[in-house]
Amino acid sequence: MPxxxxxxxxxxxxxxxxxxxxxxxTRRRVSYTAHCIPYVTRCPWHGCRLVCDCECxxxxxxxxxxSGDGRAVNSLxxxxxxxxxxxxxxxGQSWERVRLTLEEKxxxxxxxxxxxxxxxxxxxxxxxxxxxxxxLNYIVSEWKPVQACIRAAxxxxxAAPAAILVLLDWAxxxxxCLSTHTVARRSSPVPAxxxxxxxxxxxxxxxxxxxxxPKLSRTEMRxxxxxxxxxLYRHDGPWLQRHQVPADVxxxxxxxxxxxxxxxxxxxxxxDPRQRCDxxxxxxxxxxxxxxxxxxxxxxxxxxxxxxxxxxxxxLPGARAVFVDRRLQFAAAALACRGLPExxxxxxxxxxxxxxxxxxxxxxx
Ligand SMILES: [Zn+2]
Numbered sequence: 001m002p003x004x005x006x007x008x009x010x011x012x013x014x015x016x017x018x019x020x021x022x023x024x025x026t027r028r029r030v031s032y033t034a035h036c037i038p039y040v041t042r043c044p045w046h047g048c049r050l051v052c053d054c055e056c057x058x059x060x061x062x063x064x065x066x067s068g069d070g071r072a073v074n075s076l077x078x079x080x081x082x083x084x085x086x087x088x089x090x091x092g093q094s095w096e097r098v099r100l101t102l103e104e105k106x107x108x109x110x111x112x113x114x115x116x117x118x119x120x121x122x123x124x125x126x127x128x129x130x131x132x133x134x135x136l137n138y139i140v141s142e143w144k145p146v147q148a149c150i151r152a153a154x155x156x157x158x159a160a161p162a163a164i165l166v167l168l169d170w171a172x173x174x175x176x177c178l179s180t181h182t183v184a185r186r187s188s189p190v191p192a193x194x195x196x197x198x199x200x201x202x203x204x205x206x207x208x209x210x211x212x213x214p215k216l217s218r219t220e221m222r223x224x225x226x227x228x229x230x231x232l233y234r235h236d237g238p239w240l241q242r243h244q245v246p247a248d249v250x251x252x253x254x255x256x257x258x259x260x261x262x263x264x265x266x267x268x269x270x271x272d273p274r275q276r277c278d279x280x281x282x283x284x285x286x287x288x289x290x291x292x293x294x295x296x297x298x299x300x301x302x303x304x305x306x307x308x309x310x311x312x313x314x315x316l317p318g319a320r321a322v323f324v325d326r327r328l329q330f331a332a333a334a335l336a337c338r339g340l341p342e343x344x345x346x347x348x349x350x351x352x353x354x355x356x357x358x359x360x361x362x363x364x365x
Pocket of ligand 1 (some may be wrong): 015017
């Protein structure tokens with residue numbers, strides 16, 4: 001799954017109705033698998049929006065937006081389908097079912113050859129209303145993750161992301177059969193026979209062009225004479241392949257994947273998720289903040305690079321002083337409420353800090 005699209009820790013998500021009925025039954029908090037499936041924002045049994053009652057799933061909730069009816073309907077349908085697939089799924093069978101349905105509806109030109117363009121258009125039409133989870137909207141609009149999933153599902157040695165298989169299963173059921181007229185119109189025309197003299201002339205032009213520009217790369221060569229390149233590509237592909245400039249693979253550098261924009265806006269919108277029930281200031285720890293967002297270390301660092309928000313700031317010495325000060329103010333107020341004297345030992349115990357930390361802070365203030 002591309003960077004920023006993977007689902008984080010979902011243990012803290014609950015359906016209010018499920019939580020209430022389970023607590024009455026068992027006197028415990030229960031986390032259901034159906035609520036932990038990536039990108040699920042609604043309970044498949046009650047239709048309620050999931051709520052977060054544990055800080056570890058804060059980011060999951062931040063990335064899900066309450067919005068129009070179409071998105072709510074699609075999100076509930078996604079949750080129901082995902083849960084059904086989870087119950088009936090045995091590894092490998094989901095894609096086989098999708099493939100057979102698409103084959104029946106005419107989306108395969110030949111065994112193993114999906115009509116990608118037609119399927120992409122119809123796939124987008126099925127999900128045009130969108131979803132409540134920002135990542136699911138991104139997956140549907142970008143198409144690249146879906147294509148990667150199709151490639152992975154078609155191979156025996158790769159695992160395809162289950163969430164995208166749910167979308168493919170859904171789309172396969174909803175799309176209409178491709179008409180033979182559409183298929184015929186979209187298929188490429190049969191190439192006509194090319195006179196040998198024209199072919200020889202084009203080949204000679206290309207050879208001369210390559211010899212005249214020894215420093216150009218393969219792409220630059222193509223762009224410097226696009227019409228000639230396109231003609232040879234269409235009518236004399238195998239010869240062109242043999243007479244291309246060698247590809248400079250070593251010079252190609254891999255760029256780090258772009259972080260989807262919704263992470264930055266979600267983290268800027270959300271406050272520090274680590275709100276303690278006793279009201280004390282949470283520890284100034286980047287590690288704990290990352291756990292509270294339920295993010296991987298790499299994703300957290302990339303997101304912090306773009307946000308420059310609380311994660312890094314809280315590791316600074318200045319921020320530590322602010323943290324100790326807030327804890328001590330809170331402890332002093334609590335001691336005053338109970339009519340207890342305000343000495344270092346009591347303050348330290350109330351603030352859950354070491355006595356040496358309190359002494360050091362008071363001596364510098
Ligand atoms: Zn429920």
